[in-house]
Amino acid sequence: xxxxxxxxxxxxxxxxxxxxxxxxxxxxxxxxxxxxxxxxxxxxxxxxxxxxxxxxxxxxxxxxxxxxxxxxxxxxxxxxxxxxxxxxxxxxxxxxxxxxxxxxxxxxxxxxxx
Amino acid sequence: xxxxxxxxxxxxxxxxxxxxxxxxxxxxxxxxxxxxxxxxxxxxxxxxxxxxxxxxxxxxxxxxxxxxxxxxxxxxxxxxxxxxxxxxxxxxxxxxxxxxxxxxxxxxxxxxxxx
Numbered sequence: 308x309x310x311x312x313x314x315x316x317x318x319x320x321x322x323x324x325x326x327x328x329x330x331x332x333x334x335x336x337x338x339x340x341x342x343x344x345x346x347x348x349x350x351x352x353x354x355x356x357x358x359x360x361x362x363x364x365x366x367x368x369x370x371x372x373x374x375x376x377x378x379x380x381x382x383x384x385x386x387x388x389x390x391x392x393x394x395x396x397x398x399x400x401x402x403x404x405x406x407x408x409x410x411x412x413x414x415x416x417x418x419x420x421x
Numbered sequence: 422x423x424x425x426x427x428x429x430x431x432x433x434x435x436x437x438x439x440x441x442x443x444x445x446x447x448x449x450x451x452x453x454x455x456x457x458x459x460x461x462x463x464x465x466x467x468x469x470x471x472x473x474x475x476x477x478x479x480x481x482x483x484x485x486x487x488x489x490x491x492x493x494x495x496x497x498x499x500x501x502x503x504x505x506x507x508x509x510x511x512x513x514x515x516x517x518x519x520x521x522x523x524x525x526x527x528x529x530x531x532x533x534x535x536x
Contacts, residue, residue, distance in 0.1 A: 339522040350425070350511055350527035351464075358522040395462055401522065408477055409525060411464040 309334050311400050313412035321420045326370075326385040328415045330398030333379065339401040340381040341409070342372055346394045354396075357381060368392070393419045424448050425528035427512050433534045434502055442497045442531045444512030452476070453495035454513040454525065455487060464511070470495050499533075507535045 314329040332338060339358050343351040355366025362374045372383045381398060398412040425446045434440055446453060454477075455467040468487040469477040475487065484500045499506060512528040 341524075343527075345462075348530075350529045351513075351525075352527070353524045356522065356524065397464065408466055408469075410466075414462045414464075416462075 309338065309400050309410045311398050311410055311412035313396075313398050313415050315415055316413065317416045317418065319418040319420060320388045322390055323387050326383070326388045326392065326417065328383040328396050328398075328417065330372075330381045330383065330412060331379050332381060332398075332400045334400060337374075337376060340372075340374060341399040341401065342366065342370070342381075342383050343397045343399060343411075344394050345397065345414075351397065354383070388417075388419045390419050390421065393417055425512055425514055425526050427510075427528040427531050429531060430529065431532050431534075433536065435536055436502055436504060438502050439498070439500045440502060440533070441499070442510055442512075442533070444495050444497070444528060446493055446512075446514040446526070446528075448514055448526060450514040450516050450526070451492065452515050452517070453489070454515075455495065455497050456511040456513060456527075458509040458511060458530070460508070467510075468495075468497075502533075502535045504535050507533055509533070 310333040312331045341356045342354040345351045354370050355364045357364050357374045365371045370385045395414045397414045399409045428443045452471045454469040458464045467481050470489045473489045486498045489495045509530045509532050511530050513525040515523045515525045
């Protein structure tokens with residue numbers, strides 16, 4: 308069965324610092340991988356996705372993620388955090404044969420200190 | 422224009438009542454979904470509909486029933502509400518269910534509180 312593990316339910320960084328949010332997946336075949344962001348009291352918005360093209364994926368708002376098959380990881384990074392990045396971040400996996408079924412990690416809350 | 426909209430945004434009701442949450446998408450998508458987000462922010466798929474056909478029905482109590490009058494709408498009916506149903510419910514939509522790499526677009530959520 309597919310699963311996603313996000314290490315760290317809460318990450319706090321200073322404004323301008325590197326953001327690193329960790330995601331590991333479990334799958335028998337390379338899946339499709341997604342990062343979604345949820346701002347307070349809002350729905351989820353896609354940041355980026357991996358669909359077996361380039362392993363380094365660039366998304367919106369300066370975020371990027373690298374797919375590492377050997378580590379079964381898809382960590383999200385941003386070189387310099389902004390106050391506006393404070394939100395909940397969800398990693399999700401979609402099994403290629405699952406007909407769109409997204410399995411989400413438990414989320415990581417990112418706080419940005421001034 | 423809002424891509425995926427839900428009504429109401431907040432819903433407070435008593436145990437045992439029956440309630441509905443409406444969802445509409447104007448993206449021309451083929452597939453719509455309902456997710457439940459619990460108090461710990463954990464998201465889990467409840468249902469999906471593709472061209473008015475139920476595709477996924479996870480281990481959801483039969484008190485929950487999705488109803489799709491047309492491709493642009495997927496409403497969620499809940500009978501005999503229980504305290505444990507309190508959560509935020511999200512509607513989402515995407516193109517072509519069979520292409521599981523398609524982005525899902527989420528609505529703003531409906532916060533249901535059962536007293």
